[in-house]
Amino acid sequence: MKAAILKAPNEISLEEVANPAPMPGDVVIRVRAATICGTDIRIYRGRKTAGVRYPSVLGHEFAGEVVDAGGHAGLAPGDRVGLCPFIACGHCHLCKTGHENLCTGGSAVGYEIDGAFAEMIRIPAQAVAAGNLRHLPDHMSYEEAALVEPLSCVLNGQNKVGVSSADTVVVLGAGPIGLLHVHLARHRGAKRVIASDPNATRRAAALAAGADAVIDPLAEDALARVREETGGQGADVVICAIGVPALARQATDLAAFSGRISLFAGFSKGEFAEMDVNAIHYRELTVTGAFGLSRRDFDQSFDMIASRQLDLKPMITHSYPLSDISDALAVAESGAAIKVAVRNA
Numbered sequence: 001m002k003a004a005i006l007k008a009p010n011e012i013s014l015e016e017v018a019n020p021a022p023m024p025g026d027v028v029i030r031v032r033a034a035t036i037c038g039t040d041i042r043i044y045r046g047r048k049t050a051g052v053r054y055p056s057v058l059g060h061e062f063a064g065e066v067v068d069a070g071g072h073a074g075l076a077p078g079d080r081v082g083l084c085p086f087i088a089c090g091h092c093h094l095c096k097t098g099h100e101n102l103c104t105g106g107s108a109v110g111y112e113i114d115g116a117f118a119e120m121i122r123i124p125a126q127a128v129a130a131g132n133l134r135h136l137p138d139h140m141s142y143e144e145a146a147l148v149e150p151l152s153c154v155l156n157g158q159n160k161v162g163v164s165s166a167d168t169v170v171v172l173g174a175g176p177i178g179l180l181h182v183h184l185a186r187h188r189g190a191k192r193v194i195a196s197d198p199n200a201t202r203r204a205a206a207l208a209a210g211a212d213a214v215i216d217p218l219a220e221d222a223l224a225r226v227r228e229e230t231g232g233q234g235a236d237v238v239i240c241a242i243g244v245p246a247l248a249r250q251a252t253d254l255a256a257f258s259g260r261i262s263l264f265a266g267f268s269k270g271e272f273a274e275m276d277v278n279a280i281h282y283r284e285l286t287v288t289g290a291f292g293l294s295r296r297d298f299d300q301s302f303d304m305i306a307s308r309q310l311d312l313k314p315m316i317t318h319s320y321p322l323s324d325i326s327d328a329l330a331v332a333e334s335g336a337a338i339k340v341a342v343r344n345a
Ligand SMILES: [Zn+2]
Pocket: 037, 038, 039, 060, 061, 149, 150
């Protein structure tokens, strides 16, 4: 089969490799669509190296068709499926206390396990046994199913920071993750959703995703605009949806008294940010992190998309065959696209 092999930072090439060799109980899937994540770009560019293997295959947002069902009841060749790509160990302290997304003994497709930028992928038996596979309803496209994973991470972030109908939410960065935050905040009934991004295409996409207002932080004073949009209060919730350290500082300025801040996006290794500690102290701000997803986040996100409570189809703006993986990565990195899909016929 063909697979996009990451050999070193900045080096990915399409190569002929052996088909996946399943162990007993493993499932093999023909990848039909995979979407490119910001993390894939960070790994490709060498800005994220922890846990990264060379050579390996990236891609953790995907869906496809079962080729080898591994003897599992209820699973057959030809079934259309999506996968929660993180496989927690299931027995550590974090797994047992409801934080399986933080499990350090787990493994993930696209990291420890070769990922979806390939014609086929092997799913370990343990993931199937743990319920990480879901059948797609007929009306759900492979691309939509691929978006369940990033939506799951966004759901985890909004659960941690606590977005509800009482909140005005400011999302800093309207790339794919920021837009998912806009979609989800809207779905949760947030009172007002405001997105900030210097890229005009992304601001337009944020409005289309349901934002009430957008800010161009290069052309206007974001703090003044947020005050104006919130009756002088500031935002109840500020979500940093892009890993720019300066935004962490801006978030404290934008937050209302008793506001909450989500440092959702990952930062490059070794980066630090200054935050106004007195703002956090005197205004009683809460700062939350968010990382990864649990099976519960995956199931809930899957159902939101499958039941059309969220329509994320417009987010897929570009689609390339696997043979054009380099072009797909380049356009994802350029910011010209929202979400880029890599397809196998
Ligand atoms: Zn991702």
